Amino acid sequence: MPAEPLYKRVLLKASGEALMGSQGFGIDVAVADRIAADIAEARAMGVEVGVVVGGGNIFRGVAVASKGGDRVTGDHMGMLATVINALALATSLRKLDIDTVVLSAIAMPEICESFSQRATLYHLSLGRVVIFAGGTGNPFFTTDSAAALRAAEMGAQAIFKGTQVDGIYSADPKKDPTATRFDRLTHSEVLEKGLAVMDVAAVALARENAIPIVVFSIHEKGGFAEILTGGGCATIVTDN
Numbered sequence: 001m002p003a004e005p006l007y008k009r010v011l012l013k014a015s016g017e018a019l020m021g022s023q024g025f026g027i028d029v030a031v032a033d034r035i036a037a038d039i040a041e042a043r044a045m046g047v048e049v050g051v052v053v054g055g056g057n058i059f060r061g062v063a064v065a066s067k068g069g070d071r072v073t074g075d076h077m078g079m080l081a082t083v084i085n086a087l088a089l090a091t092s093l094r095k096l097d098i099d100t101v102v103l104s105a106i107a108m109p110e111i112c113e114s115f116s117q118r119a120t121l122y123h124l125s126l127g128r129v130v131i132f133a134g135g136t137g138n139p140f141f142t143t144d145s146a147a148a149l150r151a152a153e154m155g156a157q158a159i160f161k162g163t164q165v166d167g168i169y170s171a172d173p174k175k176d177p178t179a180t181r182f183d184r185l186t187h188s189e190v191l192e193k194g195l196a197v198m199d200v201a202a203v204a205l206a207r208e209n210a211i212p213i214v215v216f217s218i219h220e221k222g223g224f225a226e227i228l229t230g231g232g233c234a235t236i237v238t239d240n
Contacts, residue, residue, distance in 0.1 A: 003229035003230065003231075004229065005042070005045045005046065005047050005228045005229055006158075006228060006229065006230055007047065007156075007157040007158045007228065008046070008047060008048060008157060009047070009048040009049075009050075009124070009154065009155060009156050009157055010042075010047060010048070010049060010050070010156050010157060010158050010159070010160055010228070011049075011050045011051070011052065011147055011150055011151035011154065011156040011158075011159045011160065012039065012049060012050070012051045012052070012160045012162065012224065013051075013052050013053075013054075013143070013144065013147035013159060013160065013161045013162065013198075014035060014051065014052075014053045014054070014089075014162045014218055015053075015054045015056060015162070015163070015164075015218070016053060016054035016055045016056035016057035016058060016081065016082070016085055016143075017054070017056050017057050017164070018031065018035070018057075018162060018164075018218045018219070019031055019032055019035075019053070019057050019085055019088065019089075020057040025057065025058070026057060026058065027057065027084075027085065027088045029088075029092070032088050032089055032091075032092040033092045033095070034221060035089065035092070035162075035218065036089060036092035036093045036095070036096055036098070037096065037221075038221070038222065038223065038224040038225060039051065039093060039098070039129060039224065040093065040096045040098050041222065041224065041225040042224055042225050042228055043098060043127075043129065045225065045228065045229070047228060048124045048127075049129050049130075050120070050124070050129075050130045050131075050132060050150055050151070050154050050156060051086075051089065051129065051130070051131045051132065052082075052131075052132045052143055052146050052147040052150055053082060053085045053086055053089055053131065053133075053143070054082060054085070054143040055078045055079070055080075055081030055082040055084070055085060055143065056081075057081075057085070058081035058084060058085070059077050059078050059080075059081040060074075060078055061074035061075035061076070061077060061078035061079075061139070062074065064077065071139060071140070072139040072140075075135075075139035075140065075141075076139065078135070079105070079106055079133075079134045079135045079137070080106075080134075082133050082134060082135055082143060083102075083104055083106070083108070083111065083112070083133040083134055085133075086102045086104075086112070086131045086132070086133035087102060087111070087112070087133075089131055090102050090131055093129055098129055099126070099127060099128045099129070100128060100129045100130075100131060101113060101123045101128050101129075101130055101131070102131045102133050103115040103116075103119060103120060103123075103130060103131070103132055103133065104132075104133040104134040105132070105133070105134035105135060105136055105137030105138075105146070106133075106134040106137055112133065115132060115134070115137075117153045117154070120132075120150075120153065120154050121154065121155075124154065130154070132146065132150045136149055141201070142199050142201075142202070144161075144198040144199045144201075144202035145199060145201045145202045145205065147159055147161070147198075147202060148198070148201075148202040148203075148205035148206045148209075148211070149205060151206070151209075151211050152205065152206075152209040152211065156211060157211070157212075158211060158212045158213070158214055159206060159211055159212070159213045159214070160214045160216065160224065160227070160228075161197065161198060161213055161214065161215045161216075162216060162217070162218030162224070163197070163215055163216070163217065163218060164217070164218070164219070165217060166181075166216060166217040166220070166233040166234070167181050167182065167183070167215050167216065167233060167234055167235035168181070168182045168185060168190070168195055168197050168215050168235040168237070169181050169182070170182075170193070170195070181235070182195075182235050183235060183236070184235070184236050184237075184238070185235065185236075185237050186237065186238065186239050187203050187204070187206060187207035187213070187237055187238075187239055188207065188239070190203050190213075190237055191203055191204065191207075197213070197215055197235075197237075198213065203237075206237075207239065210239065210240075212236060212237060212238035212240070213236075213237040213238075214227060214234050214235070214236055214237075215234060215235045215236075215237070216232060216233065216234035216235075217233070220232070220233075
């Protein structure tokens with residue numbers, strides 16, 4: 001018998017860079033398909049899944065501001081990049097016959113539905129995967145903050161942050177071979193140590209709502225389902 005999942009409702013946060021694969025830009029459809037397969041595996045175990053995907057593979061709002069442009073306009077452009085990624089991931093999920101809906105924080109009714117908590121809970125109750133696009137809908141907030149916000153709104157029992165490495169380290173292990181890996185941390189320790197796993201606002205919001213953050217490698221095929229059942233390699237941020 002397959003192991004029971006530790007959580008019944010989760011929010012998966014995937015970076016835009018994860019969708020690039022080995023490309024320098026854009027979306028690698030094979031990678032989107034693999035992430036979709038991992039989500040499908042979780043759904044098969046009865047886990048309700050919401051997804052927030054970043055936009056860094058297409059555009060970063062801060063890039064405009066760093067070159068003297070308007071940060072608000074830049075952030076709006078970044079939000080649109082997340083919509084493109086959300087549509088791509090939804091396409092990959094639908095190829096697997098996974099009922100999926102994209103809810104955007106920015107109204108664009110010709111393309112996808114608009115976000116509301118009511119709509120989110122309705123679609124989850126029907127067994128659909130809900131992909132949240134457009135960040136929070138506000139400039140100056142990252143998609144990490146959007147992930148923590150949507151997790152709270154949907155009543156998620158955990159935020160699964162898919163990263164380039166298998167957990168939280170004291171420094172970037174790809175640049176610093178002496179970096180220490182953590183198995184467990186509290187939200188406060190993440191903030192006090194300045195660990196760059198999610199931005200400060202996201203970690204604080206997760207702490208206020210008592211939502212654990214599970215950090216794992218998005219590149220491990222089947223890793224999402226494995227960690228959902230208590231296996232695999234991950235760092236757990238929890239105050240319990």
